[in-house]
Amino acid sequence: MAPNFVRSTVRDMDGYVPGEQPAPGERIIKLNTNENPFPPSPKVMQAIREMEPELLRRYPNPLAESFCAAAAKVLDVSPDMILAGNGSDDILTIATRTFIPPGGKLAFPDPTYSLYPVLARLQEADCVSVKWEKDWALPAEGLLQTKANAIYLANPNAPSGTFVSPTKIAQLAKDFDGLILVDEAYVDFADDNCLSLVRQLPNIVISRTFSKAYSLAGLRFGFAVAQPAVIEQMTKVKDSYNCDAIAIIAAAAAIEDQEYARRTWEHVRGERQRLSSELTQMGWTVLPSSANFIFAVAPDGRGREAYLGLKRQGILVRHFDKPGLSDKIRITIGTSQENNALLGGIKALTATEKAA
Numbered sequence: 409m410a411p412n413f414v415r416s417t418v419r420d421m422d423g424y425v426p427g428e429q430p431a432p433g434e435r436i437i438k439l440n441t442n443e444n445p446f447p448p449s450p451k452v453m454q455a456i457r458e459m460e461p462e463l464l465r466r467y468p469n470p471l472a473e474s475f476c477a478a479a480a481k482v483l484d485v486s487p488d489m490i491l492a493g494n495g496s497d498d499i500l501t502i503a504t505r506t507f508i509p510p511g512g513k514l515a516f517p518d519p520t521y522s523l524y525p526v527l528a529r530l531q532e533a534d535c536v537s538v539k540w541e542k543d544w545a546l547p548a549e550g551l552l553q554t555k556a557n558a559i560y561l562a563n564p565n566a567p568s569g570t571f572v573s574p575t576k577i578a579q580l581a582k583d584f585d586g587l588i589l590v591d592e593a594y595v596d597f598a599d600d601n602c603l604s605l606v607r608q609l610p611n612i613v614i615s616r617t618f619s620k621a622y623s624l625a626g627l628r629f630g631f632a633v634a635q636p637a638v639i640e641q642m643t644k645v646k647d648s649y650n651c652d653a654i655a656i657i658a659a660a661a662a663i664e665d666q667e668y669a670r671r672t673w674e675h676v677r678g679e680r681q682r683l684s685s686e687l688t689q690m691g692w693t694v695l696p697s698s699a700n701f702i703f704a705v706a707p708d709g710r711g712r713e714a715y716l717g718l719k720r721q722g723i724l725v726r727h728f729d730k731p732g733l734s735d736k737i738r739i740t741i742g743t744s745q746e747n748n749a750l751l752g753g754i755k756a757l758t759a760t761e762k763a764a
């Protein structure tokens with residue numbers, strides 16, 4: 409029983425459920441939480457090793473200014489258009505507290521990243537989900553009709569991996585009075601992004617993360633890009649020292665080493681293509697993905713059985729026990745060896761079923 413001094417909203421809600429994290433050293437092929445299969449850039453590790461102890465004795469720079477300067481150069485925006493966060497989940501929390509008043513409304517296409525409704529609830533706000541249109545097309549009319557304070561749009565979307573063109577998002581932003589947050593956690597694996605929209609459209613905030621494209625999920629670092637007047641307001645809402653000194657140094661080194669990061673993205677895109685076509689040949693239906701994972705419908709529609717069968721073989725993928733999703737599994741793109749093991753595991757499932 410929850411103690412009665414806990415806010416009723418918190419008592420009555422379900423928390424966000426993260427994907428399983430096996431203990432270090434466990435022999436598992438982990439394709440369930442969309443981490444990058446490669447280690448971080450050697451330059452990141454070197455920057456961490458060379459840190460002065462004095463940097464840990466003192467509080468970190470509250471605005472992570474050295475990171476903002478490095479990121480601004482790479483992204484071709486000004487440093488005052490960037491706000492650093494403790495993972496992009498921190499950016500999403502800051503955005504929800506900045507743009508959605510208690511009693512207000514958050515809208516998003518459904519299904520999407522399941523943290524969004526949790527954040528709205530914590531803000532004592534309503535959330536309205538609008539079903540994606542056929543083939544995961546943007547339900548623009550439905551979203552506009554919600555008259556929400558903000559629309560959160562994961563692009564590429566999770567768990568589908570599908571992508572909405574920046575032109576469609578620009579039109580939505582022009583037609584909408586509130587804020588549009590484009591959650592670009594997976595965008596480095598896509599062909600396009602919404603960065604250039606931010607200059608023309610004051611009601612777009614982009615959030616990005618180092619957890620996927622830069623192999624730093626354990627570090628916890630993300631950032632927002634928006635017009636300076638918007639970043640200024642979001643800065644008031646964040647914790648004073650939301651990013652630690654190690655993370656600031658490591659993230660700056662990571663974004664500066666574009667050559668290394670891009671090599672990992674290229675590998676992931678190539679393997680995504682290979683996995684998608686091999687699974688298709690095995691009778692699976694694979695959604696076109698712009699992310700570092702694929703969402704695949706099991707041939708017999710038994711997604712949960714496929715997830716459990718792979719788990720028994722030491723291969724972790726993600727299954728969502730929800731209407732419209734339960735026939736599918738979401739598979740993170742791993743190294744070539746991991747992907748081969750996954751394909752072998754799926755073949756073994758089919759063989760077991762035939763024998764049964």
Ligand SMILES: Cc1ncc(COP(=O)(O)O)c(C=O)c1O
Pocket residue numbers: 441442494495496497498521562565566591593616617618619625629630
């Ligand atoms: C769509 C989406 N946005 C944001 C995040 C959070 O990423 P971070 O590790 O930066 O908090 C995730 C994590 O899986 C995600 O899938």
